[in-house]
Amino acid sequence: xxxxxxxxxxxxxxxxxxxxxxxxxxxxxxxxxxxxxxxxxxxxxxxxxxxxxxxxxxxxxxxxxxxxxxxxxxxxxxxxxxxxxxxxxxxxxxxxxxxxxxxxxxxxxxxxxxxxxxxxxxxxxxxxxxxxxxxxxxxxxxxxxxxxxxxxxxxxxxxxxxxxxxxxxxxxxxxxxxxxxxxxxxxxxxxxxxxxxxxxxxxxxxxxxxxxxxxxxxxxxxxxxxxxxxxxxxxxxxxxxxxxxxxxxxxxxxxxxxxxxxxxxxxxxxxxxxxxxxxxxxxxxxxxxxxxxxxxxxxxxxxxxxxxxxxxxxxxxxxxxxxxxxxxxxxxxxxxxxxxxxxxxxxxxxxxxxxxxxxxxxxxxxxxxxxxxxxxxxxxxxxxxxxxxxxxxxxxxxxxxxxxxxxxxxxxxx
Numbered sequence: 375x376x377x378x379x380x381x382x383x384x385x386x387x388x389x390x391x392x393x394x395x396x397x398x399x400x401x402x403x404x405x406x407x408x409x410x411x412x413x414x415x416x417x418x419x420x421x422x423x424x425x426x427x428x429x430x431x432x433x434x435x436x437x438x439x440x441x442x443x444x445x446x447x448x449x450x451x452x453x454x455x456x457x458x459x460x461x462x463x464x465x466x467x468x469x470x471x472x473x474x475x476x477x478x479x480x481x482x483x484x485x486x487x488x489x490x491x492x493x494x495x496x497x498x499x500x501x502x503x504x505x506x507x508x509x510x511x512x513x514x515x516x517x518x519x520x521x522x523x524x525x526x527x528x529x530x531x532x533x534x535x536x537x538x539x540x541x542x543x544x545x546x547x548x549x550x551x552x553x554x555x556x557x558x559x560x561x562x563x564x565x566x567x568x569x570x571x572x573x574x575x576x577x578x579x580x581x582x583x584x585x586x587x588x589x590x591x592x593x594x595x596x597x598x599x600x601x602x603x604x605x606x607x608x609x610x611x612x613x614x615x616x617x618x619x620x621x622x623x624x625x626x627x628x629x630x631x632x633x634x635x636x637x638x639x640x641x642x643x644x645x646x647x648x649x650x651x652x653x654x655x656x657x658x659x660x661x662x663x664x665x666x667x668x669x670x671x672x673x674x675x676x677x678x679x680x681x682x683x684x685x686x687x688x689x690x691x692x693x694x695x696x697x698x699x700x701x702x703x704x705x706x707x708x709x710x711x712x713x714x715x716x717x718x719x720x721x722x723x724x725x726x727x728x729x730x731x732x733x734x735x736x737x738x739x740x741x742x743x744x745x746x747x748x749x750x751x752x753x754x755x756x757x758x759x760x761x762x763x764x765x766x767x768x769x770x771x772x773x774x775x776x777x778x779x780x781x782x783x784x785x786x787x788x
Contacts, residue, residue, distance in 0.1 A: 397697030402706025415730035434671035439701030441667035448689035462631030486672030498661030508780035511764030517741035527731035530554030561728035588729035639684030
């Protein structure tokens with residue numbers, strides 16, 4: 375057995391040098407600057423306290439740096455998986471309660487076990503059964519659902535959270551007149567600032583800048599905006615070690631949502647990994663090894679209070695663009711998150727939730743792939759209708775049934 379194939383960090387670490395470190399150091403800091411506000415925001419999507427988004431940025435990144443075959447993929451909390459977690463766990467416990475948190479952590483353990491077993495038994499080939507139109511339709515629909523669900527924080531109205539678009543739209547239309555003026559103004563300013571800064575230069579840390587601005591506004595002018603919801607206390611310190619509470623009945627109930635997370639997480643990681651692989655010639659992405667790395671990340675992460683994690687489209691691209699060449703950039707990113715957890719969490723007390731909603735909305739709406747839909751309409755009608763069927767079924771029936779529809783249609787076409 376080639377030990378380097380089992381532990382890919384051994385392929386690049388022995389030959390590591392200063393020139394590689396320079397790029398990895400800049401990339402690691404850049405990704406961390408984006409990851410910290412995103413982690414806080416995505417935890418809110420998942421229905422968890424903000425600190426759990428930062429916990430997800432620790433152990434899973436370390437495990438992937440050691441066992442992942444891609445050297446540039448960024449692991450951690452993501453919007454899509456966070457919404458799936460909220461959809462599944464909210465049927466079993468009250469959002470934000472202790473039992474809700476316990477179940478979310480157990481879900482990470484279950485997902486990790488399934489991914490690890492699939493990797494060990496070399497089941498990575500299943501990705502071949504999902505065509506690109508299905509993936510495009512699914513990710514676009516989920517992005518739309520996530521964005522729409524964030525209007526509750528953007529406008530300061532307690533809209534219902536759901537993965538069925540007709541439920542959300544119906545509730546939004548019935549309660550829209552109750553919007554909070556101050557919350558809406560701050561949120562919309564944040565949206566326009568993020569879009570404007572991105573057009574000026576994509577390397578500007580727009581999420582960090584709007585967060586700093588939002589905190590400053592609420593800290594110094596909070597009396598005038600006392601009706602704007604803020605994050606408040608985020609506890610300091612690192613997560614303690616503990617085993618997830620294993621409950622056979624709960625595991626049985628969580629299995630459908632866990633299988634959905636396994637499929638979505640794996641597809642995200644493979645699609646991102648293959649995209650980044652095409653831009654270099656120093657490594658090859660191995661599907662089964664990716665499953666093992668994701669599995670170990672979720673299993674060991676659950677011992678340190680992480681909910682299910684996978685790879686991030688945006689952070690992986692930024693990692694590559696910033697000069698990240700190896701898993702060292704992920705380890706540097708972890709160090710920045712640890713420093714934040716130990717010393718900087720009080721700074722986020724006055725952070726408006728509407729600013730986090732703005733960051734999420736801008737990020738996920740960019741995943742709605744209209745360009746691919748137009749291309750398929752011109753190039754291949756069958757693929758276009760396959761994409762549209764997956765898109766609509768995910769929007770109307772929900773995430774779980776959407777991916778089942780996509781897989782079923784892919785198999786029929788195949």
